[in-house]
Amino acid sequence: MKKKNSIQKYISGSIALVLLLLGMYSCNEDVLDETPLDFISTTNAFNSPDDVEMGVVGLYSLGRDWYSAINEKYMFVFTALGTDLAYFGEDPAGGYMSNWDTDITPTSDLPERFWTKAFDLVYQSNTVIAGIENLEWNNEEKKNMYLAEALFFRAFNYRILVTLYGDVPLVIEPIATPKTDFVRAPKADIYKLMEEDFAFAADKLPVNGQEAAAGRLTQGAAWHMLSETYLAQNKYQLAVDAATHVINDYGYDLMRERFGSQPNLFGSENVYFDLFTKENHNLGSNKEAIWVIQNDPDVTGGGFYAGERGYGCAYYRMGNTPDGYKAFLGDINNGSYTGYSDTLGRPVGWSRPTNYTAYNIWKSDWDNDYRNAEACIKRHFYFNNPNSAYDGMEIDWSLYESRSSVFKDTTQYIYPYFMKAAAPNDHYTDLSRAGGGVNHKDVYAIRLAETYLLRAEAYLGLKQPGKAADDINEVRKRSNATPISAGDVTIDYILDERARELYTEEWRMLTLMRLGKLVERVSAYNNNPGNPGLSIQDYQNLWPIPQTEIDLNTGGVLEQNPGYE
Incomplete structure (x- = not known):
């Protein structure tokens, strides 16, 4: 079994630094505009490689909120609520994401909360990046590994922002003085930054099996995210190439035989069940796990699911x-x-x-x-x-x-x-x-089955449905599902297969928004008995810019997304 306690012990040790960094914001103030009196700079927060280690692991701790926070319900909005799935x-009739017309407005809670959380993580990433660059290093490889992790988290959270809101402010350095003149950068600029950040991570992160602890990022995770980033821009061949790196180059494989702690439970055939049995996510024999969010109840700050x-x-x-x-x-x-x-x-x-x-x-x-x-x-x-x-x-x-x-x-x-x-x-x-x-199960953030489905989507974009069907069938055959033919492959079929394979895992909200299919599929498939179709409007394939951000940005103009003016 891969080591699990290493990253958790550092998470508990990094809590003080995380809280210190988070203390830069008051809970009711705008994450982009407010500067605290006790500002923490990159020159006094990162004085040694150990400080950098704590800061980087702090990013893992903060990033885990997307997968575990109960009261914020981040995870459920990303994975299911408000989509075609749940x-x-x-x-x-009145719960979370039951009515798009009232739940997703410039003044409603969710758009502001997600904006603040994602930009907070962008800011924390920038702070760590600057701290790494300002420190003198004797080990360039270690420096680049930490830099790759921080850049990954910055790009990962810009993925959230650009998908939910479209054009957003491009912030690549720590903000050391009050700033109220943000402007929205074109999506193309955001994607360019994401490509650069993920590409650096794909080059400088450890290869699979060489990471310092279970849950730390590897090159395969970066290539996977790079494939999705290319897909978002219809760069289909680049998306195929990136996904192929993951599938062919790092020893990953779909699990096809029973494994782990309960290999005989419920018969001898259902390997899909084993993928989600507690303690199986991090097993060295689990070749399908690419990035796993760690939870450990016996460690302070160890998380939960x-x-x-x-x-x-x-x-x-x-x-x-x-x-x-x-x-x-x-x-x-x-x-x-x-x-x-x-x-x-x-x-x-x-x-x-x-x-x-x-x-x-x-x-x-x-x-x-x-x-x-x-x-x-x-x-x-x-x-x-x-x-x-x-x-x-x-x-x-x-x-x-x-x-x-x-x-x-x-x-x-x-x-x-x-x-x-x-x-x-x-x-x-x-x-x-x-x-x-x-x-306290661990949680898959990235699993190889999704990489196959991303590549299938890219092949469909290249008008190669036969190759797309081959990738889909790799996933289906593992679960004894009937293979499909090239003529069956459409983007809606791929979305169906993603639902079968990845429900509770994939961030469905982002997938549908990336594909421009959100409104169509919510209207068609969300049979909420209290509000069928969830009152979603044609313009709501993007969320609104929070009105508080617009109002506080007194030195510049943050235009509102169409339909929300």
């Missing part, structure tokens, strides 16, 4: 059996039942998959595709109370004469639960540390 099950809380259905909230007993007794604590169970993570039901995600994309291969197996998508739930005559029977709403919660029965309480987000029966028994809808 709606807010806890409150379909809120997948169960968000993606799982709140089955334990459904109330009583048809004969009046609690449907689930729950766990026993201090001799009495808690009323809930942590075996599946005490989920809330934030990200309820649409019918497209839960049913439609599986129809043609329902019984063949391992990704649709019960081990991967839990579709059957059972009453669990020995006092009831229904104990052990499958929950079926037709067993009830009537229910007052018909709406929530299928939007929050019982729906297909994608088990890749869960860690069944693997939670702390200490209730002060357990549950709450979080577990």
